[in-house]
Amino acid sequence: xxxxxxxxxxxxxxxxxxxxxxxxxxxxxxxxxxxxxxxxxxxxxxxxxxxxxxxxxxxxxxxxxxxxxxxxxxxxxxxxxxxxxxxxxxxxxxxxxxxxxxxxxxxxxxxxxxxxxxxxxxxxxxxxxxxxxxxxxxxxxxxxxxxxxxxxxxxxxxxxxxxxxxxxxxxxxxxxxxxxxxxxxxxxxxxxxxxxxxxxxxxxxxxxxxxxxxxxxxxxxxxxxxxxxxxxxxxxxxxxxxxxxxxxxxxxxxxxxxxxxxxxxxxxxxxxxxxxxxxxxxxxxxxxxxxxxxxxxxxxxxxxxxxxxxxxxxxxxxxxxxxxxxxxxxxxxxxxxxxxxxxxxxxxxxxxxxxxxxxxxxxxxxxxxxxxxxxxxxxxxxxxxxxxxxxxxxxxxxxxxxxxx
Amino acid sequence: xxxxxxxxxxxxxxxxxxxxxxxxxxxxxxxxxxxxxxxxxxxxxxxxxxxxxxxxxxxxxxxxxxxxxxxxxxxxxxxxxxxxxxxxxxxxxxxxxxx
Numbered sequence: 341x342x343x344x345x346x347x348x349x350x351x352x353x354x355x356x357x358x359x360x361x362x363x364x365x366x367x368x369x370x371x372x373x374x375x376x377x378x379x380x381x382x383x384x385x386x387x388x389x390x391x392x393x394x395x396x397x398x399x400x401x402x403x404x405x406x407x408x409x410x411x412x413x414x415x416x417x418x419x420x421x422x423x424x425x426x427x428x429x430x431x432x433x434x435x436x437x438x439x440x441x442x443x444x445x446x447x448x449x450x451x452x453x454x455x456x457x458x459x460x461x462x463x464x465x466x467x468x469x470x471x472x473x474x475x476x477x478x479x480x481x482x483x484x485x486x487x488x489x490x491x492x493x494x495x496x497x498x499x500x501x502x503x504x505x506x507x508x509x510x511x512x513x514x515x516x517x518x519x520x521x522x523x524x525x526x527x528x529x530x531x532x533x534x535x536x537x538x539x540x541x542x543x544x545x546x547x548x549x550x551x552x553x554x555x556x557x558x559x560x561x562x563x564x565x566x567x568x569x570x571x572x573x574x575x576x577x578x579x580x581x582x583x584x585x586x587x588x589x590x591x592x593x594x595x596x597x598x599x600x601x602x603x604x605x606x607x608x609x610x611x612x613x614x615x616x617x618x619x620x621x622x623x624x625x626x627x628x629x630x631x632x633x634x635x636x637x638x639x640x641x642x643x644x645x646x647x648x649x650x651x652x653x654x655x656x657x658x659x660x661x662x663x664x665x666x667x668x669x670x671x672x673x674x675x676x677x678x679x680x681x682x683x684x685x686x687x688x689x690x691x692x693x694x695x696x697x698x699x700x701x702x703x704x705x706x707x708x709x710x711x712x713x714x715x716x717x718x719x720x721x722x723x724x725x726x727x728x729x730x731x732x733x734x735x736x737x738x739x740x741x742x743x744x745x
Numbered sequence: 746x747x748x749x750x751x752x753x754x755x756x757x758x759x760x761x762x763x764x765x766x767x768x769x770x771x772x773x774x775x776x777x778x779x780x781x782x783x784x785x786x787x788x789x790x791x792x793x794x795x796x797x798x799x800x801x802x803x804x805x806x807x808x809x810x811x812x813x814x815x816x817x818x819x820x821x822x823x824x825x826x827x828x829x830x831x832x833x834x835x836x837x838x839x840x841x842x843x844x
Contacts, residue, residue, distance in 0.1 A: 443755045502754055540757055547760050554756040555766070562761040567751040576754050 347523050353514035356484040356521050357423060357449045357507075358383035360491035362393045363529040364447075367418040370398040370409035374428040375461045376511040377451040381423050403428040407435035407446070414444040415550065419495065419536040422446070425511060426453035426467045433471060436504075440475030440577060442551050443539060445498030445505070447491060448476075452623065452674075453511040454709040462710020463511040465623060469651075469675040469683045475577050477505040477584055478651040480623040484514060484521045486603055489595065492524075495533055496591045501580045502539050510624040510674075512710070524599055532598050581653045588650055606655035608647045609662060611637065615644025616667040619722055622648040622684055625672050625707065631715035636722055643722065648684060656691040663692065668729045669701045670722045672713075672741075676705050681738045700729050706741045717741060763817070768802055772820030774835040776813055782832035786810050796824035796833060 351359070357380040361369065369388070371381035387393035396413075400406045403424050410420040424432060429450055439446050450468045454460040468478060479494060481487040487509045494505040509515060542548060558569040568576070589605035596602030610630045612618070617636065621629045626647035636643035646662045646669075648655070663669060673682025680686065685703040692699065702725040707713040721741055728736050751757075758764050780786040784793040786809055797807045804817040805824060813824070825833040 441755065539754055549758045549760055549764060551756050552758055553765065559766060561751070561758050562763045563759070565751050567758065568753065568756070573754070573756060580754075 347525070348520050349523050350518050351484060351521050352379065352516055352518050353481075353484045353487050353509050354378075354380035354451065354516065355383055356488040357451075357491065357509075358387065359521075359523055360488040361421045361447075361449075362387050363488075363524060363526060364421070364492055364495050364533055365419065365530075365535075366393070366395050366421040368396045368398065368410065368413035368420045369422065370400050370406040370413075370420070371422045371424065372400055372403045372406050372428060374403070374425045374453075376453060376463075376515040377423045377425040377428070377449070380449060380451065380515070384421075403431040404435055407432045407439065407448075410446045411435060411439050411442065411444055414439075414446050414538070415442070415540075416542050417536065417538045419499075420446050421448075423449040423451070425451045426455050429467045429471060430455065433474070436471055436474040436476060438551075439504045441573070443502040443577070443580075445495070445502055445536065447494045447498055448504065448506045449487075449491060450506050450508045451511045451515040452508050460709040461511070463513055463624075463674070464708045464710070465508065465510070465674040466676070466708070468506060468508045469677075471506075472652055472683065475503070475581065476652065477503055477581070477588070479505065479507050479588075480649060480651060481507060481509045481514065482624060482627045482647070482649075484517075484519050485601065487514065488521055488523070489599065489601055489603070492529060492533060493588075493591050493595055495536075496595075497584060497587050499536050500587055500591075501584050503577070503580050503584060508623065513624045522601075528598060532595065585650070585653045585655055588653075603649055605658075606648075606650040607658050607662065608649060610645040610647070612644035612646060612662060614665070615642050616665055617641050617643045617722060617726060618646055618663055618666045618669045619643065619672065619718065620646045620648070620669060620684065620688060621672040622651060623674065625674055625713055625718075628713055628715050629672065629718050632718035632722065635715060635719040639719070639723065641723070641726065651684065651687075654687050654691065659688060659691045660695055660697065663697060663699065666697070666699045668726060669699055670725045671701060671703045672706050672718060672721075673703060674707045676708070685738075700735060702728070702736045703738045704741045705738060705743075711742055713741070765802075765817075767816055768819040769814075769816045772815075772818060772838065774820050774822070774837045775815065775841055776818065776820070776822065776824050776833045777836050777841075778811055778813070779832045779834070780810065782830045783811055783828075784830050784832075793829065795827045795829065799823050799827045
């Protein structure tokens with residue numbers, strides 16, 4: 341590993357994940373290996389074995405157990421970390437809901453990979469998108485620097501609101517490619533990220549029932565205190581997720597003050613100021629789309645990019661403000677909500693409904709199972725949509741880019 | 746009555762009597778103990794208490810007389826099943842004369 345004077349290291353996305361967890365002083369790590377996440381947790385286990393990270397590394401027999409260990413450790417006040425991909429994330433599903441419902445600020449790194457069947461180890465975002473409604477914050481990183489920084493930010497956000505957070509990064513495209521990453525100093529991170537304080541400490545001297553059977557209606561407990569029913573607890577989780585938009589922006593701004601880097605909070609734009617043709621994407625496709633924007637500009641179109649950084653909570657107001665001047669929006673989704681369309685496209689359209697913005701929205705499904713996505717192809721697709729809109733034709737059907745059927 | 750909000754963001758309670766709710770509401774038949782057959786009651790000395798041990802709701806006391814807290818007994822019948830002396834009978838709520 342090459343090291344330069346200002347502590348820039350040339351590392352993979354997975355290594356950035358491990359460094360971020362170490363810098364965040366995680367106390368318990370539990371993970372099960374799955375491609376392409378494995379090198380991230382292997383590196384963490386090395387840090388622990390070498391004594392560079394004072395943490396308990398719990399080896400488990402499955403992803404379900406990995407998250408169960410994190411849930412238990414977080415409940416007794418430890419800062420916990422896990423990482424996974426695809427079917428491993430799906431195997432955690434039940435525990436994902438549990439972590440959110442128990443309001444445990446666990447941070448999970450998801451190296452995005454296509455779901456089986458059939459087996460495919462390459463990248464798309466179907467895995468994390470299908471866990472959208474588990475009550476986790478989802479952040480999508482565009483490069484290894486953002487992966488590292490977002491994990492540190494995720495602990496601040498999660499521990500302020502007591503909501504778990506998932507940092508998603510595209511498998512192979514980001515997990516296995518090396519790029520320069522500025523690694524912050526431990527003292528800086530310590531100043532930014534104070535120790536974790538749990539909302540409820542499980543302590544044998546004051547025994548408690550945690551996450552007990554909680555039926556529909558509020559109920560008075562044995563001491564006469566009115567306790568929330570199930571629906572009230574769900575409302576509080578929703579409220580926390582909605583409030584987390586503000587926290588995401590705040591934490592990103594503060595991170596910028598300390599480390600000199602910030603990421604636009606909930607979203608980022610590229611040549612968006614005067615754009616009337618707006619491309620929308622998330623993760624590494626968004627980076628690819630910046631090149632497509634340049635190409636479209638060269639071809640004489642006023643193109644710009646709106647990239648989602650945070651998918652849940654969905655930054656509705658930001659999306660509305662960013663698309664006010666749009667005459668056409670082209671959404672690239674690395675996922676498919678079977679029987680409908682790409683997930684971010686549906687959410688964008690829902691955000692625009694009821695506002696003054698009446699703009700055609702075209703959706704392209706791209707890069708499933710690692711199918712290559714070239715900037716030129718994104719630009720061509722946007723141009724195709726532009727012609728479609730200019731001809732005044734009805735709403736365009738969802739198009740699967742480069743699908744040979 | 747003054748209501749105090751629990752202030753919890755997740756479901757939390759202290760282990761104490763009644764925390765699981767008034768499970769006695771669930772009951773459709775009630776265990777009735779025959780003191781002539783119940784071993785500790787018959788001998789008037791602490792012994793057996795298998796009903797106390799097996800009751801999943803901790804609704805049976807470990808004393809003489811053996812008593813069942815009907816606020817929380819949900820009528821599962823485990824005590825009757827486990828009683829080695831056959832001293833406990835489940836009586837349907839509608840046929841019950843003694844409460």
